[in-house]
Amino acid sequence: MTTCRNRSCAVAALWAALALVSTSCASGDPGAPAAGEIHVSHVGKDTVSTFLNRLATETGQVVVTRASVDDAWQSVTLREERGASLYLVEGPLPSAALPGERARVGGIAAVAVPTGRDPHDWLGSHRLHAEPIGAHEVALSRAPAGQGTRAPAGTRARLGGDAAELPEIHIDAAFLEARLKELSGAAPVTVGGRSAVIRERGSKDGRALARAWMRQQYEAIGFTVEEHAYQSGWSQGVNLTADRPGADPSRVLILSAHYDSMSNAGADDDGSGIVSSLAIAHALKDAKLSIGLRVVAFDQEEDGLLGSRAYASKLYRSGQMDQVVGVLDLEMTGYDSNDDGHYHVIHCNENTSSDLAALVEEAASRGELGLTRVDACTNRSDHAAFWRYGAPAVAISQDFFGDDGNPCYHQRCDRVDRLNWDYMRRLTEAAGRAAARLLME
Known part of the structure; x- marks a missing residue:
C-alpha cells in the first residue's frame, strides 16, 4: 500500500x-x-x-x-x-x-x-x-537487483589504477570556438565547395547542412561516416555516425551528442556537445585504439529523443548492443556563468553506468581542470535511450540542474557570445581523457 x-x-x-x-x-x-x-x-x-x-x-x-x-x-x-x-x-x-x-x-x-x-x-x-x-x-536478461543488467566487457577492468594513468590528451579552446561558430551560424562554412551559413538546425534543410558539415569534418581526419535514416511515427530523421576502428572489432565506445536545435542557433544546446565530440575525435585521430570509437550525432532530440531511441532500438534488434562498452553523451558543455567549474555526469545507478561516471569523475578531478561534480538524475537526454536496453551510459553536462542553467536554453539568444570557452575546453578534456582510458591500450 x-x-x-x-x-x-x-x-x-x-x-x-x-x-x-x-x-x-x-x-x-x-x-x-x-x-x-x-x-x-x-x-x-x-x-x-x-x-x-x-x-x-x-x-x-x-x-x-x-x-x-x-x-x-x-x-x-x-x-x-x-x-x-x-x-x-x-x-x-x-x-x-x-x-x-x-x-x-x-x-x-x-x-x-x-x-x-x-x-x-x-x-x-x-x-x-x-x-x-x-x-x-x-x-532483457534479468540481473540481481541493483547490479545492472550486464557489465560491459572490459569496463570494470579498465577502471583500475590511479589518476596518473589517465592518458594525456589536450583540447584547444581556439578549435572549439572556431568550429562552434561555424555550427551555430556565427561564421560561414564551406561545404562541398560552396559557402553557406548554418543559421539553425531545426528545419530539414538546416539539419541536412549541419550533417554535410559534420561529414566533411570527420572524413578529413580519416573517420568512416554514414547516415542512418529512420522513421518514428509521422516523423523522419537522420542520425550520423563517424567510426574509427580499434584492434578488437567486437567492442565499441560511443561518444554522442544531438545536432538538432529548437530552430535557433543552438550554440550551447547542443552545438557545444557536437563540437566537444569532434574535438575529442581530433585528439584521438592518431592514437592506437584497442576498441572502436564511434561518434554519433543524433537527430530530433528536441522532439522527444527520437533519433537516439531509433538508433538504440536498431542496435538492440540487430544484436549489436552487446558490443557497446559504454556511451558518453555530451549534452551542453559550454556554459559556466560564474566560472566555478561545476558539471554533471549523470548515471542514476542504471545498469553499470556508475562505473563510467566514476571514470569521468576521476578524469575531471585532476587539479588543473578545476571541475567539481554536482549530482543530478534525469532521463531527459540521449543517454537514457541506451539505459532502456541495458547498456551503460552517462550524460556529461554543464551545471544545468544545479544553480547555473543557461537562461537562453531553448531561446533565440542561445548563441556563442554567452559561452565560456575555457570551461568548455576543461570539460571536453575530462570527457576525452575518460574516453581515451577506455579506448587505448
Whole structure:
C-alpha cells in the first residue's frame, strides 16, 4: 500500500482508483491484463526485465508493463484511451496535475495527449521530457537487483589504477570556438565547395547542412561516416555516425551528442556537445585504439529523443548492443556563468553506468581542470535511450540542474557570445581523457 504524503500523490491515487474501477469488471483470468490495459509501476532497479518503457529514478525505475507487477513500491493501472496517446512525463513537475494527467508514479507523470497534438505544446512547456508509451515490449536478461543488467566487457577492468594513468590528451579552446561558430551560424562554412551559413538546425534543410558539415569534418581526419535514416511515427530523421576502428572489432565506445536545435542557433544546446565530440575525435585521430570509437550525432532530440531511441532500438534488434562498452553523451558543455567549474555526469545507478561516471569523475578531478561534480538524475537526454536496453551510459553536462542553467536554453539568444570557452575546453578534456582510458591500450 502506498501512503500519500502530499497533494501530488493524492492526485495519483485518485486517478489510480478511477482506472482500477474502470477495469475491475473485466472477464476472464483476473491476473491477466485486460485489452488495452497497462500498468505503471515504481520498482527497484532491474527487478522487472520485460517492459514497454523504463525510466530511471534516483533509487529505482518507473516501468510500464502489460502484466501487473508484484511487489512494486507503487503501481497504477490505466487503460488506453480513444483519441489520445499516453506519455510518460519527467519534470521537474508542478505540484498541480498536468493537462491530461492520469497518474503520477515515482515522480513521473502519465499523461493522455490528444491524437495529433505535440506533447510539449499540449503540456505548455518544452522543459518537460515527454516519452510515448512504447508499442513493443523489451525483454532483457534479468540481473540481481541493483547490479545492472550486464557489465560491459572490459569496463570494470579498465577502471583500475590511479589518476596518473589517465592518458594525456589536450583540447584547444581556439578549435572549439572556431568550429562552434561555424555550427551555430556565427561564421560561414564551406561545404562541398560552396559557402553557406548554418543559421539553425531545426528545419530539414538546416539539419541536412549541419550533417554535410559534420561529414566533411570527420572524413578529413580519416573517420568512416554514414547516415542512418529512420522513421518514428509521422516523423523522419537522420542520425550520423563517424567510426574509427580499434584492434578488437567486437567492442565499441560511443561518444554522442544531438545536432538538432529548437530552430535557433543552438550554440550551447547542443552545438557545444557536437563540437566537444569532434574535438575529442581530433585528439584521438592518431592514437592506437584497442576498441572502436564511434561518434554519433543524433537527430530530433528536441522532439522527444527520437533519433537516439531509433538508433538504440536498431542496435538492440540487430544484436549489436552487446558490443557497446559504454556511451558518453555530451549534452551542453559550454556554459559556466560564474566560472566555478561545476558539471554533471549523470548515471542514476542504471545498469553499470556508475562505473563510467566514476571514470569521468576521476578524469575531471585532476587539479588543473578545476571541475567539481554536482549530482543530478534525469532521463531527459540521449543517454537514457541506451539505459532502456541495458547498456551503460552517462550524460556529461554543464551545471544545468544545479544553480547555473543557461537562461537562453531553448531561446533565440542561445548563441556563442554567452559561452565560456575555457570551461568548455576543461570539460571536453575530462570527457576525452575518460574516453581515451577506455579506448587505448
